[in-house]
Amino acid sequence: xxxxxxxxxxxxxxxxxxxxxxxxxxxxxxxxxxxxxxxxxxxxxxxxxxxxxxxxxxxxxxxxxxxxxxxxxxxxxxxxxxxxxxxxxxxxxxxxxxxxxxxxxxxxxxxxxxxxxxxxxxxxxxxxxxxxxxxxxxxxxxxxxxxxxxxxxxxxxxxxxxxxxxxxxxxxxxxxxxxxxxxxxxxxxxxxxx
Numbered sequence: 052x053x054x055x056x057x058x059x060x061x062x063x064x065x066x067x068x069x070x071x072x073x074x075x076x077x078x079x080x081x082x083x084x085x086x087x088x089x090x091x092x093x094x095x096x097x098x099x100x101x102x103x104x105x106x107x108x109x110x111x112x113x114x115x116x117x118x119x120x121x122x123x124x125x126x127x128x129x130x131x132x133x134x135x136x137x138x139x140x141x142x143x144x145x146x147x148x149x150x151x152x153x154x155x156x157x158x159x160x161x162x163x164x165x166x167x168x169x170x171x172x173x174x175x176x177x178x179x180x181x182x183x184x185x186x187x188x189x190x191x192x193x194x195x196x197x198x199x200x201x202x203x204x205x206x207x208x209x210x211x212x213x214x215x216x217x218x219x220x221x222x223x224x225x226x227x228x229x230x231x232x233x234x235x236x237x238x239x240x241x242x243x244x245x
Contacts, residue, residue: 067097069105076105132184140177144170183244197232201239208243216243 069077079101147170154163198220205218227235 065094065097067101067104069101069108071102071105071109076108079104129184136180136184137177140173140180143173147173197227197235200232200236204236204240204243 063083065081065083067079067081068075069079147166151163151166151170154160154166201220202218205216208214208216
C-alpha cells in the first residue's frame with residue numbers, strides 16, 4: 052500500500068519484549084508490509100532475540116554505571132592527593148604570611164628573611180608535588196601490560212632522579228585482572244614519587 056505522501060505504508064507490526072532476568076527493559080518494534088511476511092520459525096526466534104537485546108541493554112547500562120563509578124573514584128583519589136599535597140602547603144604559607152608581615156612591620160630583618168625562606172621552600176615543594184600529581188594522573192599504563200609498564204617506570208625514574216633503580220621480575224606474565232594491574236602500577240608509581 053502507499054500512504055498519502057507516496058511512501059509505502061506499514062500493514063503490520065510485531066512488538067518484541069526486551070527482557071533481562073525476567074524484567075522488562077524495553078520493547079523492540081518491527082514494522083512490516085504485511086504480517087504474512089513473517090514465517091512461523093522466525094516468530095519463535097523473536098523471544099530469544101529479545102532476551103539477547105535485553106542482555107545487551109543491561110550490559111550497556113552496567114558499563115555506564117561502572118564508568119561513572121570509576122570516574123567518581125578517580126576524582127575522589129585526585130581530591131585526596133591534592134588535599135595531601137597542595138592544600139597543606141597553602142595552609143602553611145597562609146600561616147607564615149602574617150608572621151612575615153609582622154616581622155617586616157617591626158623591621159626585624161632576620162625574622163622576615165627566615166619566614167620568607169620558609170614560604171619560598173614550601174612553594175618550591177608544592178610546585179614539585181603538583182608536577183608529580185600531574186604526571187601521576189596523566190600517565191597511563193603501557194598497553195603491553197604490567198611488566199613493560201614497570202620497566203618503563205624504572206627507566207624514567209633514573210632519568211628523572213639520577214638514582215639507578217634495578218627492576219627484576221622473575222614472572223614476566225603475572226596474569227592479573229586489568230584493574231589490579233592498574234592499581235599495582237599506580238602503587239609503585241606513587242611509592243617512587245614519595
